[in-house]
Amino acid sequence: MIGKQYYALALVAALSGMLLSWFMRIHLAWTNAAIPGLQLLSKTGAPGGVMTPDFYLQLMTMHGTIMVFFVLTTAPFAAFGNFFLPIQVGAEDMPFPRINMSSFWVTFLAFVVLMSSFILGDGPTLGGWTQYAPLNSVGSVAGPGQGLGVVLWMTSIALFCVGQLLGSLNFITTTLDLRVKGMSLMRLPLSAWAWFITSCMGLTAFAVLLPACILVILDHVAGTSFFVPSNSVINDQLQPHSGGSTLLWQHLFWFFGHPEVYIAIVPGIGIVSHILITNMRKQMLSQRVLIYCMGALAVLSYMVYGHHMFVSGMNPVSALAFSFPTLVITIPATIIVLIWVFSLYGSKLRINSASLFALGFVSMFVSGGVSGFFLAQPSIDIMLHATYFVVGHFHMVMGVAAMFGIFAATYFWFPKMSGRMMNETLGKIHFWLSFVGTYCVFMPFHYLGMAGNIRRYSSFPDDFLQPLIPVHRWITVAALITGAAQLIFVYNLIHSRFRGKPAPDNPWEATSLEWSTATPPPWDNFGGKHPVVYHDPYQYGVRSSVGDYVMQASPEQVKTEHEEK
Amino acid sequence: MAKFFAITILVIAILSAIPILRHTWVAPEDISTHGHLIDEQMSETMAEAGIAFLAAQFILALFIWQFSSRGPDAKIKSFPGGAKALVIAALLLVGAEVLALGVFGVKAWANVYLTPPSANAMPIQVQAGQFAFYFRYPGPDGTFGPLHPELISEGTQNFFGLDTEHDADSKDDVVTAEMAIPVNKEIHLLMHAKDVGHSFFVRELRVQQDFVPGLDVSLHFTATKVGKYEIVCTQLCGLGHYNMKAYLNVLSQDDFNDWLKKEAAMQ
Numbered sequence: 001m002i003g004k005q006y007y008a009l010a011l012v013a014a015l016s017g018m019l020l021s022w023f024m025r026i027h028l029a030w031t032n033a034a035i036p037g038l039q040l041l042s043k044t045g046a047p048g049g050v051m052t053p054d055f056y057l058q059l060m061t062m063h064g065t066i067m068v069f070f071v072l073t074t075a076p077f078a079a080f081g082n083f084f085l086p087i088q089v090g091a092e093d094m095p096f097p098r099i100n101m102s103s104f105w106v107t108f109l110a111f112v113v114l115m116s117s118f119i120l121g122d123g124p125t126l127g128g129w130t131q132y133a134p135l136n137s138v139g140s141v142a143g144p145g146q147g148l149g150v151v152l153w154m155t156s157i158a159l160f161c162v163g164q165l166l167g168s169l170n171f172i173t174t175t176l177d178l179r180v181k182g183m184s185l186m187r188l189p190l191s192a193w194a195w196f197i198t199s200c201m202g203l204t205a206f207a208v209l210l211p212a213c214i215l216v217i218l219d220h221v222a223g224t225s226f227f228v229p230s231n232s233v234i235n236d237q238l239q240p241h242s243g244g245s246t247l248l249w250q251h252l253f254w255f256f257g258h259p260e261v262y263i264a265i266v267p268g269i270g271i272v273s274h275i276l277i278t279n280m281r282k283q284m285l286s287q288r289v290l291i292y293c294m295g296a297l298a299v300l301s302y303m304v305y306g307h308h309m310f311v312s313g314m315n316p317v318s319a320l321a322f323s324f325p326t327l328v329i330t331i332p333a334t335i336i337v338l339i340w341v342f343s344l345y346g347s348k349l350r351i352n353s354a355s356l357f358a359l360g361f362v363s364m365f366v367s368g369g370v371s372g373f374f375l376a377q378p379s380i381d382i383m384l385h386a387t388y389f390v391v392g393h394f395h396m397v398m399g400v401a402a403m404f405g406i407f408a409a410t411y412f413w414f415p416k417m418s419g420r421m422m423n424e425t426l427g428k429i430h431f432w433l434s435f436v437g438t439y440c441v442f443m444p445f446h447y448l449g450m451a452g453n454i455r456r457y458s459s460f461p462d463d464f465l466q467p468l469i470p471v472h473r474w475i476t477v478a479a480l481i482t483g484a485a486q487l488i489f490v491y492n493l494i495h496s497r498f499r500g501k502p503a504p505d506n507p508w509e510a511t512s513l514e515w516s517t518a519t520p521p522p523w524d525n526f527g528g529k530h531p532v533v534y535h536d537p538y539q540y541g542v543r544s545s546v547g548d549y550v551m552q553a554s555p556e557q558v559k560t561e562h563e564e565k
Numbered sequence: 566m567a568k569f570f571a572i573t574i575l576v577i578a579i580l581s582a583i584p585i586l587r588h589t590w591v592a593p594e595d596i597s598t599h600g601h602l603i604d605e606q607m608s609e610t611m612a613e614a615g616i617a618f619l620a621a622q623f624i625l626a627l628f629i630w631q632f633s634s635r636g637p638d639a640k641i642k643s644f645p646g647g648a649k650a651l652v653i654a655a656l657l658l659v660g661a662e663v664l665a666l667g668v669f670g671v672k673a674w675a676n677v678y679l680t681p682p683s684a685n686a687m688p689i690q691v692q693a694g695q696f697a698f699y700f701r702y703p704g705p706d707g708t709f710g711p712l713h714p715e716l717i718s719e720g721t722q723n724f725f726g727l728d729t730e731h732d733a734d735s736k737d738d739v740v741t742a743e744m745a746i747p748v749n750k751e752i753h754l755l756m757h758a759k760d761v762g763h764s765f766f767v768r769e770l771r772v773q774q775d776f777v778p779g780l781d782v783s784l785h786f787t788a789t790k791v792g793k794y795e796i797v798c799t800q801l802c803g804l805g806h807y808n809m810k811a812y813l814n815v816l817s818q819d820d821f822n823d824w825l826k827k828e829a830a831m832q
Contacts, residue, residue, distance in 0.1 A: 054804035229779020231714040286648030313777035316678035327663040344628035346642025379673035386799035447590040452768040457807035541641035
């Protein structure tokens with residue numbers, strides 16, 4: 001139930017975030033165009049539907065915040081994890097159901113607080129989802145939304161952190177303490193491993209962002225100066241702050257921020273592996289190596305955050321120190337991709353909406369990953385920092401790849417969650433438009449960046465940016481079409497929920513525990529019984545009484561591939 | 566459908582590579598003494614990342630083509646060599662790439678950041694504020710006068726907060742809205758932010774550095790080609806961010822001397 005609530009929240013958030021991106025894209029391509037209805041969103045931000053520069057930045061901030069926190073963190077981790085982690089380990093529920101419920105409602109409250117900044121004060125903050133200091137701490141003198149807007153943003157994110165901390169605690173305890181008989185750690189499906197590793201990251205990362213947000217709120221309401229230095233002059237007024245450090249915010253934010261991007265993508269890695277194996281009808285070349293690599297990503301993610309700050313004014317020697325682990329992190333990432341791709345060799349790949357999105361994920365992960373090679377190097381970062389190259393990179397590898405993971409998971413698990421099948425034809429149309437559309441939108445971002453097109457500009461008055469405006473128009477058209485294709489998904493989701501074909505218990509002939517219980521699962525997941533696990537998670541390509549697979553909970557002994565105890 | 570998917574991946578991979586191979590959108594010509602190091606590093610990385618990108622997409626497409634929708638009697642096979650071969654390959658190939666890029670990349674970075682400016686480099690101060698850059702030249706005495714933040718006023722055009730009545734060093738300081746520099750002369754840029762974070766980015770110079778409020782950072786570079794270039798802000802600083810820019814005018818030494826004289830007369 002809580003998983004479905006999280007999913008619904010993420011769906012609403014994703015649609016609002018996408019709508020905001022449409023507004024921004026139209027404005028970037030046709031700066032003086034009136035966007036019908038936009039004036040309803042703000043009292044002063046869009047007179048006659050034409051976006052002002054400050055309103056652009058406010059929408060951009062909201063787009064980033066909504067997507068990173070309330071979609072990419074909420075959907076693959078909190079939503080699917082909440083629903084399927086207990087089932088995959090064989091538990092009746094999370095160990096602390098009350099904490100689990102409060103984690104959702106706190107997250108929901110965080111979303112409400114964030115959205116309320118549209119109607120309160122002079123609108124949302126314009127500081128971007130990274131909220132750099134001292135712009136985030138000096139108050140409304142620095143621009144619209146920098147007073148109440150920032151306080152609401154910080155409050156919302158602080159609440160969100162609390163929600164994720166509570167959720168992570170539950171996830172970790174579930175994985176370690178509630179596994180049923182026979183479910184050794186190495187018998188956990190890869191998705192369960194991914195959620196477990198993600199929750200360990202969540203516990204440490206959100207614990208750093210939470211106090212950072214509180215400090216900013218104190219700078220606003222209690223007259224402290226954690227992030228504002230002395231002698232700051234805004235609008236010819238000497239600010240009443242002294243002694244703060246602006247770089248301190250960047251360190252705190254990115255110490256959270258880099259693990260955060262892995263919090264968004266690691267569940268996708270696990271989910272996609274899980275779905276690919278089921279549809280390949282064979283194991284990955286090594287599950288164990290995939291688990292180690294996800295673990296390596298998690299550990300390394302704390303050592304690389306400084307690559308966001310190469311030209312920030314921090315000591316240039318530390319840029320080199322942060323560059324090396326950033327380059328090294330490509331090794332586990334490469335191993336993961338190689339295992340995926342070469343596991344396809346000799347498989348009996350089934351093509352359906354879920355496996356298409358999973359394979360699309362692999363393609364996106366590669367495309368977004370290789371651009372990381374550029375940004376990991378401080379010298380190249382001098383040219384690419386703060387350009388659309390960065391925007392292309394993170395949208396591809398953390399945004400769209402993670403979205404593809406969410407879509408794959410939805411098509412794969414929807415039958416179990418709702419008891420009905422999704423429409424495959426619509427699913428495939430959705431896939432084709434999304435896959436091609438995504439490349440049309442985000443590949444050109446890299447080209448713009450290489451030509452030096454700076455991000456976070458509400459329009460492009462600079463002389464050297466004029467030749468690039470046709471590229472922006474192309475991207476806008478592609479984004480509108482790709483975005484519209486997502487409405488097919490929403491229709492499919494809602495229609496199938498009520499009118500879909502009733503789903504059998506195991507429509508994909510899969511092996512893990514979620515497929516051995518009723519559809520949808522009863523409130524205690526297994527209807528009072530405790531399953532016993534006899535096998536590794538992925539016994540495919542064998543000869544058994546049911547077909548070419550043996551379920552984890554089936555006592556049937558067949559000649560299996562090697563077991564990884 | 567799977568075969569069509571494989572072809573789609575191939576086509577997308579090739580189409581993505583074409584603008585890069587044809588240099589459709591590239592950085593403008595470099596006009597600095599250090600920029601070629603960055604450009605070389607960039608092309609080297611592009612070659613390696615490009616090969617990795619194409620190879621991965623091609624193999625993915627190939628295996629999707631070959632192994633999808635096989636009949637019920639098809640046999641499951643495993644990639645010969647298994648995970649071990651892949652791990653070793655990744656460690657060797659990517660490891661070597663990482664080492665090479667890491668080690669060679671240090672050179673370009675060190676050239677900009679880890680070497681001090683030479684003693685005869687020309688000091689210029691740049692101040693960033695919402696939403697304009699201002700530049701200050703120390704004048705004949707070679708010394709910048711002290712800053713008094715409480716005196717900063719757009720109204721009286723005292724952008725830096727100079728007290729020319731009391732501070733002798735400030736009297737001959739030249740404050741300008743455009744940055745002019747002599748060609749082939751090393752510049753020591755002292756960066757000061759008066760309000761929030763900003764950045765100093767000149768594409769042709771291969772220079773980008775954030776301003777840190779409360780912490781003055783410096784940068785040094787030499788421009789090698791006369792011309793007019795745009796200095797833009799790349800750190801989100803507020804509603805006027807997109808419009809925050811100034812011009813960098815690289816002049817011959819003589820033209821520069823004339824320009825500075827003219828600016829000094831207007832103070």
